[in-house]
Amino acid sequence: MTPVSHPAATIVEPDSATIAHPLDALYAEDLESGDAPAVGQSVTRVDARDKVLGRAKYTDDLCPRNALWIKVMHSTIAHGYVTAIDTSYAEAIPGVVKVLTCFDVPDRPFPTAGHPWSTDPSHQDVSDRLLLNRHVRYWGDEIAVVVAETELAAKAGVAALTATYDELPFALNPLDSMAEGMATIQEDYPGNVLAHSRLSVGNYAEAIKEPGLIKVEGTYDTGTVQHCHIENAICFAEAQGDRITVTTSTQIPHIVRRVVGQALGIGWGKVRVVKPYIGGGFGNKQDVLSEPLCAWVCLQVGGRAVKLDTTREETFVSQRVRHAMQIKVTSWLRPDGTFAARKYESYSDQGGYASHGHSIAAKAMNCFHELYQCPNVEGDTWTVYTNKPTSGAMRGYGIPQAMWAGEGHIDDICRQFGFDPLDYRLKMIMADGHVNKFSGNENYFDSPRQTLLAGAEAFGFRQLHAECEAQDPAARIRRGAGVASFWYNTGVWPIALESSASRMVLNEDGSVSLSLGETEIGQGGDTVFSQMTADAVGVPFSDVHVVSTQDTDVAPFGTGAYASRQTYVAGFTIRQTANLLREKILAHAHELTNMPVAQLDLVGGRIVRTTDGRELMTLKELATEVLYSMKHSEHIAAESTYQIKTNAYSFGCSFAEVEVDVDLCQARVVRLLNVHDCGTLINPALAEGQVHGGQSMSIGLALQEELLFDPRNGKPLNNNLLDYKLCTTVDHPDLEAMFIENPEPTSAFGTKALGEPPTCSPAPAIRNAILQATGVPLYHAPMTPHQLFARFTETGLIGESLHV
């Protein structure tokens, strides 16, 4: 059958004879013998078969069939007070069990941020959230719930509620929110600034007086985007005895336990949180979302099971979004391109509640002078409340915004000075051996340069860039090549606690069960934890069983999935606990074989005499014998906590080739390559998957995604997957990833951050490619056809009427 094409995409019928996946060569069979190390192999994910077969259990699968349904009533104004809610019609609907409003909840504000708790009050997160709110801060804020026997009855109940409001002025961006006359959004923050921090290096004011300096300035901004994880946030709660269990789709089970305890005013040990497989989070679920409300409602209906599921529309508005940031960058340069002084000024849009607060803006600003050193830097960043959905953690945590500005600005400098964007970066980027005094991170391997050079070669960047530079100026379909670098850290030490606990239990068949606080959120965590455990203990990969579901009653403490931390921090606790387990195993092996411990080893599940390599017994034989021994029985297990007091730079870059159809104002990414130095790869196939996902998110930020609000009333206009233009696979090219494995010296297994880094550099690389293609610098992300139309018209690339 001949392929059918249409202007936007070519649809090609697959020819099974020619399809060969580039990863086929990498996939190893599940390792049977155990002699080859598991770390470094692209083993099949431990959860792959169950997920594909539909056997994997997610929160909704575990919910009791007779659970009551909770549906939330949302505010239909952007700012003001609920004065009354008429519940009489809702209560009369058959199937409605209970109606609860913002007037019924305890006055006990709690924090929602997924940060480890600090015992120092000045470091604790802002507690500004009530279970249901009388003072509503954004269109969509939660003000009442209906509990019913069926979903339809609950929905009908919410539709039958009527709220009356006293409206207040609202603001939809930071500058309007800080303006004279705007109402206070959070009572503790009159003026609506959540926080402001400064950066000061050298003496900016003096440095700009140097004669002959050239100023390059630009204001770059990113729109509001949302994570769009495939599984909407969902939880259910049920009481048992004097304790309450909340099962939830979260990235941070132990933190949820703490916050539910804080919100209900009960001991944290009275709360049990269960986290099964989840369908993605990307930072949205690094906040405590509906769990406290669900738990409280459960107690209001006598402890019966209650379920709170959210729709996609609610996810866009009533959960978290990425901080929209406006960043003004000013560089004072000498004619040779070196920096005399730089300035950074930014406003970060917090939305209605604090959540992760100023951390994102601070991280963005603090990286600014790291990637390109400059002796005189001045920076100011404000995080400002607005009457919009709350901003929280989202993959990259301020760095995608900072790179959008910083790396776009570097190309603006290059354009003004006539520098080549690759050569300029190679000259100016972070020095080999640079050390950050605060974190102790060190650029051991000149990674920014290594990744740029390797990527440029693989991509053919120089040649492509030259060809694009030489294209016919009159061509209406234009090509461009762009590059961008990024900066990232691993985990949160020394700003906050890094601590990870793990437990290993030896089973009679020689297999090891692993429990830890670090959690699988779809990224493949369970698989790499199993790989590291196999090698650290000395058993085959197939003999490691990771307990995937975190149950806070039994799982060791962990703070959860964020900051690209888990593989790095888990590596330490796994190795430490594995060593404790091995000690016990070998001590028993000594008792059973009379060989000294120093001449024994555990390799591939076998107790081996190191002097001649003879296998003395299998781990299975040892485990069975020891457990049931009439002489010295022991249930062999080990548990430990490792506190991590190191961090690690993770570097990389993106190369993009873009084709711009000028008359249709459409930019298409033809090729995108990310290069990463994230240390040793534990699982190359999963690492590649992480890169693809981050690239996809960044393409969306660059070209398509933005949550829009009606200026008349603050109502979100496109909080659904039709009008919010999340990418489909046909909006991407084949995504390419490349790794340079420089083993990280501080790391237990040589590894460091990869979860978030892939999202940090594609967007500015695409922007820079469009700049080369068209000569038009773009400042707002996303660079939609509407923006291209406006800018092309403004710059004369598109004329008034049709050409002939």
Add this chain to the structure above:
Amino acid sequence: MFDLKALYIPDTVEEALELLKERPEARVMAGGSDNLVKLRDGHLLGLEWVSIFGLDELRQITLDDDGTIRIGPLVNFATVARHEIVRTHIPSLAHAVLTIGGPQVRNIGTIGGNLCNGVPSADSASTCYAWDAQMELRSADGVRVVPIPEFYITAGKVDLRPGELVTGILIRRESYEGCFGAYHKYAMRNAMDIATVNCSTVVKLSADHSTIEEGRIAFGVAAPTPIRAPHGEAELRGKPVSMATVNAAATAALSDTRARDSWRAGKAFREHMLAEIARRCLVKSITRAGGRLIESSSK
């Protein structure tokens, strides 16, 4: 869970028409890909429904003796796109329906449902306009045939009277013989999207491919209903095959549109795109018809 008061499942078209005559308030459910979304969003609650999904007699594409192409309303988009009659005589309809949604939607959505929705963005609609399609409407009391521009009343409203079913989408031989078409969907992403604007054109050239005998230009999302562009078409009829003709026609076609300003897209943007995609569709149609066009190199 959906709030349906009742669901009737007839076995034949006659039975369906009798049911609809008895229950003039009942709604018709075909594939459900539009109606179930509306129900989820809280519209159309508490109504009676007649499901015609099982009526295979409405699921055929045939060629009548007089050469009329007859497309059954229940044909799903995947089948429309694959069908030999469509691909031989009116291939731009195949191209058009392949731009709808994704594979799952194309397997369940029907062309009849798409047209009866009455929205100006429907990908099958502007192409049906360009092929001069006619709607066959049957009730228990008789049958009538209506040219598609008369079937569309205003946004969301079509001339489907109580008790009626669409039983055929007809394209006459004189509407397609010797004619060549093209479709362009302009949207914000390459799949799973609704057109910001769309255009479908059909041209018939002289035997020596030097003159345009007849041209039809149809737009979607340029007015409350899909529309034809008579001023644009007047600039094609009898004119020489050339870029000057194409450009004049695209410009004139714009005068037939009433694009609106909305948060999704501004008026100036829509008008620019309408003219541009009309131009591209005409170039494609003419090229497919064997015409030679020389694109001028600069703006």
